[in-house]
Amino acid sequence: MNIILLGPPGAGKGTQAARLVERHGMRQLSTGDMLRAAVAAQTPIGIEAKAVMDRGELVSDEIVSALIDAELLAMGVDVGAIFDGYPRTAEQAEQLDAILAKHGRKLGRVIEIEVDEDELVRRIVGRYTCATCGEGYHDQFKQPKTAGTCDKCGGTAFKRRKDDNEETVRTRMAEYRAKTAPTLPLYEARGIVSRVDGMAPIDAVSAAVEAALANA
Ligand code: AMP
Numbered sequence: 001m002n003i004i005l006l007g008p009p010g011a012g013k014g015t016q017a018a019r020l021v022e023r024h025g026m027r028q029l030s031t032g033d034m035l036r037a038a039v040a041a042q043t044p045i046g047i048e049a050k051a052v053m054d055r056g057e058l059v060s061d062e063i064v065s066a067l068i069d070a071e072l073l074a075m076g077v078d079v080g081a082i083f084d085g086y087p088r089t090a091e092q093a094e095q096l097d098a099i100l101a102k103h104g105r106k107l108g109r110v111i112e113i114e115v116d117e118d119e120l121v122r123r124i125v126g127r128y129t130c131a132t133c134g135e136g137y138h139d140q141f142k143q144p145k146t147a148g149t150c151d152k153c154g155g156t157a158f159k160r161r162k163d164d165n166e167e168t169v170r171t172r173m174a175e176y177r178a179k180t181a182p183t184l185p186l187y188e189a190r191g192i193v194s195r196v197d198g199m200a201p202i203d204a205v206s207a208a209v210e211a212a213l214a215n216a
Contacts (some may be wrong), residue, residue, distance in 0.1 A: 008172070035064070056167075113196055
């Protein structure tokens with residue numbers, strides 16, 4: 001099955017996508033991760049996208065849709081895709097329809113993760129990851145068991161995203177409200193939207209996501 005995880009930045013899309021990958025062998029397609037990789041590798045796309053991302057604004061629809069198209073091309077059709085952070089505009093939603101049709105895929109479900117914005121800002125501003133294995137941590141909610149050492153791989157270097165500061169986060173939220181949330185009615189009209197409470201504990205959110213997929 002192919003699904004979209006929809007929700008403002010920090011709603012937990014990446015966390016839920018990682019769990020779906022583990023449980024169902026699906027593949028996470030995060031345009032944010034792809035763009036960050038392009039920035040790190042200083043590709044032409046990365047160089048163009050960097051300043052826009054640092055401000056919390058949206059990269060062009062053409063760039064992100066081309067990234068998704070290329071990833072799908074490299075995947076077997078039997079592997080389900082989890083779209084994480086894409087589509088983010090009405091144009092991208094239209095482009096995704098065309099891309100899916102081209103690759104012989106169907107959209108099974110759109111899962112909207114609902115959250116409280118102020119709580120989200122607290123979540124995002126404190127988060128960081130292990131620089132070696134990518135395990136996620138948080139200043140308030142999830143510190144490593146031994147300070148300064150990753151629980152998962154023992155690494156001692158950690159990193160924070162440059163756009164995880166309050167001002168940029170507020171811009172990213174505003175972008176979500178203005179451009180991404182309006183894509184929902186399109187999917188609602190197709191009867192494929194499920195809503196889950198993103199403020200619940202992570203395991204409860206996962207259970208709700210699983211239930212939404214089971215009923216799809
Ligand atoms: P994310 O990791 O999904 O929060 O994305 C980080 C940043 O990458 C966003 O604030 C945007 O600047 C850019 N980005 C990621 N996905 C998209 C997308 N689908 N459309 C436009 N910009 C995107």
